[in-house]
Amino acid sequence: MSDAFRLDGQVAVMVGTSPNIGAGIALRLAAAGAKVACVDLDPAAASAVAREIRALGGSAAPFACDVTDESQVTRTLDDITAELGPAEHLVNGPVRYLEKGIRTMTLAEWRYQLAVLLDGPFLFTKHVAERLIAAGTEGSVLNLISTAGHQGEPGNIGYATAKAALLNFTRSAAVELAPHGIRVNSLTPTSTDLTEGLERSTRWGMSTVLPEHVDAVRMAADQVPLGRLPTPSDYGNAAVFLASRAARSVTGADLPVDAGSLAKYWRTKPGAQLAHSLGRTPLEHTP
Numbered sequence: 001m002s003d004a005f006r007l008d009g010q011v012a013v014m015v016g017t018s019p020n021i022g023a024g025i026a027l028r029l030a031a032a033g034a035k036v037a038c039v040d041l042d043p044a045a046a047s048a049v050a051r052e053i054r055a056l057g058g059s060a061a062p063f064a065c066d067v068t069d070e071s072q073v074t075r076t077l078d079d080i081t082a083e084l085g086p087a088e089h090l091v092n093g094p095v096r097y098l099e100k101g102i103r104t105m106t107l108a109e110w111r112y113q114l115a116v117l118l119d120g121p122f123l124f125t126k127h128v129a130e131r132l133i134a135a136g137t138e139g140s141v142l143n144l145i146s147t148a149g150h151q152g153e154p155g156n157i158g159y160a161t162a163k164a165a166l167l168n169f170t171r172s173a174a175v176e177l178a179p180h181g182i183r184v185n186s187l188t189p190t191s192t193d194l195t196e197g198l199e200r201s202t203r204w205g206m207s208t209v210l211p212e213h214v215d216a217v218r219m220a221a222d223q224v225p226l227g228r229l230p231t232p233s234d235y236g237n238a239a240v241f242l243a244s245r246a247a248r249s250v251t252g253a254d255l256p257v258d259a260g261s262l263a264k265y266w267r268t269k270p271g272a273q274l275a276h277s278l279g280r281t282p283l284e285h286t287p
């Protein structure tokens with residue numbers, strides 16, 4: 001791999017480090033040489049990822065933080081600076097799932113979900129950017145969206161609304177921070193192959209990803225053009241690219257890592273059926 005794709009010695013902050021997607025991204029950032037600050041509301045989630053990175057020979061430290069509380073965000077960035085060095089890269093992925101529709105969601109639930117999904121990325125981006133600008137250092141921010149942020153999703157009004165807002169937050173912040181050499185992009189995951197997440201959940205003694213989740217999501221695989229769902233490592237590889245010098249001219253962009261979901265016209269048959277009708281077998285999963 002060219003050096004342009006490496007992050008050796010650079011400090012990357014991963015916010016939202018459950019055994020599923022956040023852990024997958026944190027592990028890939030560490031494999032690319034970054035020192036990873038693992039930040040989560042749940043101290044056990046932050047510690048488990050940091051421990052695994054260190055066991056693999058990488059550099060990482062855990063930090064407990066509620067992303068909706070500005071004083072905790074600034075204190076966490078101070079702690080990261082003291083322990084690992086100043087943050088150069090940030091990945092915003094905290095989430096509270098709350099599948100409610102316009103008729104069933106209360107105002108308090110709406111405010112809470114939007115606070116985690118929007119206040120969190122706002123506060124972390126703001127304070128990381130302020131510190132980078134004060135130090136005259138370039139850096140990057142990556143916001144995790146969802147295919148639900150690109151299309152209307154019934155029964156998930158707060159989530160779909162917040163993710164759509166995060167897309168335009170990304171573009172606006174990208175233009176504002178570009179003169180300072182700070183790139184801001186987003187990555188759109190979709191329904192995820194939870195096998196890696198289940199394996200980590202089990203090994204780390206956490207109940208975040210359950211076997212029934214894996215089976216339920218697997219049913220979605222034949223709906224996507226590639227006929228298999230992306231894994232957390234797939235998102236991690238894309239996150240490394242977007243943080244690295246290899247992406248130095250990329251800002252304000254969204255990278256769908258969605259097995260072709262957003263590219264598919266709504267009338268198109270699901271991926272597996274389409275492949276079958278063309279006389280091909282759908283692609284097998286490759287790790």
Ligand SMILES: NC(=O)c1ccc[n+]([C@@H]2O[C@H](COP(=O)([O-])OP(=O)(O)OC[C@H]3O[C@@H](n4cnc5c(N)ncnc54)[C@H](O)[C@@H]3O)[C@@H](O)[C@H]2O)c1
Nearest residue numbers: 016018020021041066067093094095144146189190191192
């Ligand atoms: N799982 C999917 O299939 C999928 C699909 C599309 C997009 N995404 C996006 O990817 C990201 C990760 O998804 P996941 O399924 O791994 O999530 P997850 O629920 O497994 O993990 C989210 C983490 O956010 C943390 N968190 C919640 N509130 C917080 C707060 N106030 N402060 C700090 N941390 C907080 C939780 O403790 C948890 O560890 C999210 O942004 C999600 O919207 C996920």
